Amino acid sequence: MTKIDPITVEVIGSALMSIVEEMGEALVRASYSTNIKERRDCSTALFDWRGNTLCQAEHIPMHLGSFIGIIPHINKRYAADDIKPGDVFIGNDAYEGGATHLPDIVLAEPIFHGGTMVGWAVNTAHHADFADRGHAHIFQEGLRIPPVRLYREGRLQQDMQDMILLNCQVPHERLSDLRAQMSANRLCVQRMQDLCTKYGADKVLAAGDALQDYAERKMRAGIAAIPDGIYSFTDHFDSNQFPGMMKLTVDVTVKGGSIHLAFDAPPQVAAGLNVIYTALLATCYYAVKAVIDPTILPNAGLSRAIKVEAPFGSLLNCKHPAAVDGRIAACQRVADLVQGALAQALPGKVTAAGNGTCTGALFTGTREDGTLWVYLETIGGGAGARPAADGLSGVHVHMTNTSNLPVEALELEYPLTLLRYELVNGSAGAGAYRGGMGLRRVYRIEADCRLSVEGGRLAAYPWGLEGGLHAAGSHFGFGDDRENLSGTVELKAGQVVELVTPGGGGYGSPDGRARAAILQDLIEERISPEFAERVYGYRAEAKTRQATVA
Numbered sequence: 001m002t003k004i005d006p007i008t009v010e011v012i013g014s015a016l017m018s019i020v021e022e023m024g025e026a027l028v029r030a031s032y033s034t035n036i037k038e039r040r041d042c043s044t045a046l047f048d049w050r051g052n053t054l055c056q057a058e059h060i061p062m063h064l065g066s067f068i069g070i071i072p073h074i075n076k077r078y079a080a081d082d083i084k085p086g087d088v089f090i091g092n093d094a095y096e097g098g099a100t101h102l103p104d105i106v107l108a109e110p111i112f113h114g115g116t117m118v119g120w121a122v123n124t125a126h127h128a129d130f131a132d133r134g135h136a137h138i139f140q141e142g143l144r145i146p147p148v149r150l151y152r153e154g155r156l157q158q159d160m161q162d163m164i165l166l167n168c169q170v171p172h173e174r175l176s177d178l179r180a181q182m183s184a185n186r187l188c189v190q191r192m193q194d195l196c197t198k199y200g201a202d203k204v205l206a207a208g209d210a211l212q213d214y215a216e217r218k219m220r221a222g223i224a225a226i227p228d229g230i231y232s233f234t235d236h237f238d239s240n241q242f243p244g245m246m247k248l249t250v251d252v253t254v255k256g257g258s259i260h261l262a263f264d265a266p267p268q269v270a271a272g273l274n275v276i277y278t279a280l281l282a283t284c285y286y287a288v289k290a291v292i293d294p295t296i297l298p299n300a301g302l303s304r305a306i307k308v309e310a311p312f313g314s315l316l317n318c319k320h321p322a323a324v325d326g327r328i329a330a331c332q333r334v335a336d337l338v339q340g341a342l343a344q345a346l347p348g349k350v351t352a353a354g355n356g357t358c359t360g361a362l363f364t365g366t367r368e369d370g371t372l373w374v375y376l377e378t379i380g381g382g383a384g385a386r387p388a389a390d391g392l393s394g395v396h397v398h399m400t401n402t403s404n405l406p407v408e409a410l411e412l413e414y415p416l417t418l419l420r421y422e423l424v425n426g427s428a429g430a431g432a433y434r435g436g437m438g439l440r441r442v443y444r445i446e447a448d449c450r451l452s453v454e455g456g457r458l459a460a461y462p463w464g465l466e467g468g469l470h471a472a473g474s475h476f477g478f479g480d481d482r483e484n485l486s487g488t489v490e491l492k493a494g495q496v497v498e499l500v501t502p503g504g505g506g507y508g509s510p511d512g513r514a515r516a517a518i519l520q521d522l523i524e525e526r527i528s529p530e531f532a533e534r535v536y537g538y539r540a541e542a543k544t545r546q547a548t549v550a
Contacts, residue, residue: 073097086154355381382436431468431506468506
């Protein structure tokens with residue numbers, strides 16, 4: 001094994017991280033669809049030649065689940081001597097290692113230096129396609145692509161590309177976004193080869209191994225600082241895709257420098273809410289790392305100290321052919337479960353529950369020239385209050401991390417007008433530190449289209465911690481109609497649709513909130529005078545508020 005000093009490890013590690021960050025920016029800048037170029041629903045990563053994660057750009061935590069399955073499946077399908085420079089593999093299937101749901105299309109390209117494979121360039125992008133689908137099982141959810149070659153030794157396999165595009169509703173978007181993904185991977189290949197030329201491939205590979213070992217040591221040290229024991233937490237999962245609520249539980253066992261997460265969940269459902277195992281792993285790795293030590297390097301080493309299990313065939317570890325398109329909703333609840341359990345072990349280090357869902361709106365229609373258009377948006381909400389600060393408002397939390405689409409981009413490209421885009425008064429959970437506020441987006445439909453809305457936290461509200469109160473939940477409806485939308489609805493030009501997302505839970509008893517902070521919330525219209533009096537026991541005269549504003 002090549003010996004390498006710590007300084008060189010740090011220098012090479014920084015270079016590897018720079019490569020994946022540059023990949024991500026190249027992908028976003030070269031992409032065509034709003035979901036990638038505006039909302040940045042994509043991720044990039046580097047893997048070593050064995051298929052272990054070396055580093056992942058700080059994009060979407062959920063996408064790690066798309067990455068960790070594809071290289072092992074490529075190696076299972078293809079002999080090592082059959083993988084050549086210039087090969088590019090494409091995949092998206094949850095059960096064949098391609099992704100965690102079908103819209104996330106992954107491209108993986110081997111990196112060679114001096115005739116030897118030294119790593120893999122991998123990226124994924126959410127292709128907003130496969131609309132108007134059913135979700136009783138995965139066969140309804142879109143085209144399933146196992147890891148197969150899109151390029152063979154640098155030559156495009158035109159028949160493969162044609163077959164994929166034929167199954168897409170907006171093929172010109174898909175082609176342009178796939179080309180952007182190709183350019184990002186080629187940039188990674190070039191940068192990695194340059195790094196190997198500069199330091200030597202052996203040193204770069206040794207640094208990768210050392211970085212994974214370092215991540216493992218930091219993770220084990222962080223876990224060892226937690227008192228040994230079993231910490232349990234229960235939450236409820238609700239969605240407009242099914243009636244009622246489902247009970248979800250986790251038992252987190254801490255022993256020495258390792259941690260074991262055992263989930264209990266109901267059987268998988270005939271809806272696109274099921275979680276494939278790699279998606280469960282990605283969620284748990286994120287949730288544990290975020291609490292124990294956010295500075296741990298995002299590579300495969302951190303996972304060595306974490307064991308995850310859930311009943312096979314359940315909502316959180318589904319089996320073929322369960323539908324998985326909306327798996328992010330359940331994964332958000334998994335993150336809440338893990339952090340709720342760890343809050344017992346590490347008081348003062350965990351935030352209250354964030355909005356805990358992924359409110360998605362999928363509009364589809366036909367333009368005057370007969371071409372189809374598909375517009376996907378996932379909308380943020382409130383983040384949970386922190387032990388010493390209010391929660392952030394109008395943001396994505398945990399596993400999503402995408403951006404809200406700017407109004408200008410929305411109205412320029414689609415027959416939709418945004419009438420209101422605002423933070424929701426009173427949506428934040430009260431506490432000594434209040435949670436973040438949810439969002440309201442009100443759309444006017446300018447041309448006949450269809451809409452599918454998915455979301456949760458309708459009645460299972462985001463919880464507070466240490467006496468903090470829960471936040472308000474979601475609402476999706478038409479104007480004053482409070483009945484929640486579910487499934488796909490036909491919309492006519494002129495109709496108005498309102499989507500409201502949850503806030504974040506509060507932290508600490510509301511009795512401990514500073515009077516000045518309550519007054520400031522009133523001035524900024526984050527809460528109403530009635531809310532302030534009912535929850536905080538605070539009554540401010542109107543003239544006092546006006547004088548403070550002046």
